[in-house]
Amino acid sequence: MTDTRPVAVGSQNNTLGIISLVAGIIGVLLFLCCSYISVVLGIVALICGILAYQQKQQFALAGIILGAISIVLGIVFIIVGQVLLRELMPIIQRELRMMQF
Amino acid sequence: MNSPLRIWAERTLLIFALVMIVVVYFYVTTPGLRDLVRPHQCLFLQATGLLCPACGGTRALGHLLDGRLQLALKYNTLAVLSLPLVVYGTVTASRLVFDRNFEPSDLKIAPFWLWSILALIIIFWIIRNLPYFSFLNPG
Numbered sequence: 001m002t003d004t005r006p007v008a009v010g011s012q013n014n015t016l017g018i019i020s021l022v023a024g025i026i027g028v029l030l031f032l033c034c035s036y037i038s039v040v041l042g043i044v045a046l047i048c049g050i051l052a053y054q055q056k057q058q059f060a061l062a063g064i065i066l067g068a069i070s071i072v073l074g075i076v077f078i079i080v081g082q083v084l085l086r087e088l089m090p091i092i093q094r095e096l097r098m099m100q101f
Numbered sequence: 102m103n104s105p106l107r108i109w110a111e112r113t114l115l116i117f118a119l120v121m122i123v124v125v126y127f128y129v130t131t132p133g134l135r136d137l138v139r140p141h142q143c144l145f146l147q148a149t150g151l152l153c154p155a156c157g158g159t160r161a162l163g164h165l166l167d168g169r170l171q172l173a174l175k176y177n178t179l180a181v182l183s184l185p186l187v188v189y190g191t192v193t194a195s196r197l198v199f200d201r202n203f204e205p206s207d208l209k210i211a212p213f214w215l216w217s218i219l220a221l222i223i224i225f226w227i228i229r230n231l232p233y234f235s236f237l238n239p240g
Contacts (some may be wrong), residue, residue, distance in 0.1 A: 015208050018215045025219060033145040033153035044190075051205045081144055089147050095148075 011099025016055070020048035027070030035077040042070030110198045149187035154179060154226045176239045179225045186218070 022056035027041035045067030077084075128134055145153040161176035173181050196203045229237035 013206060014212065015215070016209045018212050019210075022215050022219045026222060029222075030153065030155065032148075033143045034158075037155060041193055054137060055206055070156040076171055077144070085144060085147060089144075092148055 005096040012057070013059045014052075014053035016048045017059035017063060018051055019059035020045045020067065023048065024063050024066025024070055028066055028073065029071040031070060032047070032078055035074040035081060038070050038074035042067045042074060045070060107198060107201075114198060151230050152226075152238060154222050155230075158192055160239065175236070179222070 023041045024045035027038045027045060030041070031038040034039050037049050049063035049067055053064065143153055143156055145151065146156055155177070157176035158180040161173045161180050163183060164170075164176060165173040170181075193208065197205060197208075225237070228234045
């Protein structure tokens, strides 16, 4: 499939696309520690990404994909995070302690 | 912005505002609910023993709401310093929805500043775990 969208030139306004990409990256980075922030940033990335895609801006598709991943990971970890903490964390901590010896 | 998206956004915001009013009402009036809602433990901190960029953020904002700026900055410097950015983002998002003369393509920020936000978060994440920068560590 060929991409018919024009290649970005120097003067093109890519603000929404970059906002989408940066919000998506931060959302994916933070899903483990702060899932709520991750979901919010994912929604920001998704909306900015869709708006940027309509205007054929750079990074729009990457922002949409990262935003979607960030929302899914965030919601999953809001639901299972506490269970994971209670059940799996002692095992992970024991393994980490074993690795140091 | 094309109008269906705007209408959709307005409806979503309206529903969100109504839900928030109901939630805050029950949170304030129901005794015992306050003890059920606890800030949850950071999984990254539990697993690795390292701080994430948002660790201490809840305590920092709590201290800030009580007017203790120095304690707030100690718990999470980045969260306190990024509040103007959050306000700017909220105002811009509201303008996109409510201001009919403001189009998404009017939004112009130099890419350098957007990338520097990402760089700042990652640098903050790394240096707050280093012993030399222990003043960024809530302890």
